[in-house]
Amino acid sequence: MIRIVSALALAGTVAAFSTAISVSWAQTPAEVAKAREDIMDHLWPNYYRDISQVARGNSTDVAAVATKAAGAVDALKKFATLFPPGSGREAVPTTRAKPEIWSQRAEFDKATSDLIAATTAIGEAAKSGNVEAVKAQWPKVAEACGACHGGPKKSGGKFRFEE
Numbered sequence: 495m496i497r498i499v500s501a502l503a504l505a506g507t508v509a510a511f512s513t514a515i516s517v518s519w520a521q522t523p524a525e526v527a528k529a530r531e532d533i534m535d536h537l538w539p540n541y542y543r544d545i546s547q548v549a550r551g552n553s554t555d556v557a558a559v560a561t562k563a564a565g566a567v568d569a570l571k572k573f574a575t576l577f578p579p580g581s582g583r584e585a586v587p588t589t590r591a592k593p594e595i596w597s598q599r600a601e602f603d604k605a606t607s608d609l610i611a612a613t614t615a616i617g618e619a620a621k622s623g624n625v626e627a628v629k630a631q632w633p634k635v636a637e638a639c640g641a642c643h644g645g646p647k648k649s650g651g652k653f654r655f656e657e
């Protein structure tokens with residue numbers, strides 16, 4: 495009997511917990527769009543700029559590459575969760591997220607995971623202390639950004655409105 499009671503109590507706790515989570519995570523579409531824009535806006539200044547300095551031979555701080563790559567991966571994992579259906583321009587007129595994100599979701603998610611993989615690889619190269627390996631991996635990182643941002647000038651990219 496005690497067992498059942500504590501099982502019920504536990505179930506109650508879990509239910510209360512998940513309610514708390516859904517409440518604290520409940521964001522308006524505008525807030526979700528702002529969160530993903532913030533992540534994208536900070537990718538370069540917070541993480542990739544320092545990585546590029548080493549990749550371009552302007553710095554030898556390989557340790558920074560490992561740290562920054564790990565930070566970028568965390569940010570990108572969060573980014574991937576910030577595209578709930580209904581958070582495009584139909585709800586947030588200022589978002590630059592294109593409808594293709596939702597209509598071609600598998601390709602979009604693959605572009606994110608490709609960037610995560612390329613960034614993880616440059617971090618691993620850095621951990622081995624091999625600057626040449628860091629340099630060799632850099633174009634793959636840039637290419638992975640291009641999967642979403644590339645294309646003809648002013649096109650904004652496959653998944654992003656130019657303005």
Ligand code: HEC
Pocket residue numbers: 527530531534535537538542588589590591592602603605606609635638639640641642643653654
């Ligand atoms: C999986 C697709 C994807 C990849 C890969 C990607 N981005 Fe983005 N990026 C987007 C989307 C979508 C937006 C617009 C977000 C919004 O407005 O809600 C964006 C916005 C931005 C912005 C914000 C300002 C703007 O012009 O909208 C910058 C800066 C940016 N990205 C840089 C980068 C860099 C640097 C990389 C590679 C390190 C990268 N992005 C990789 C999809 C991607």
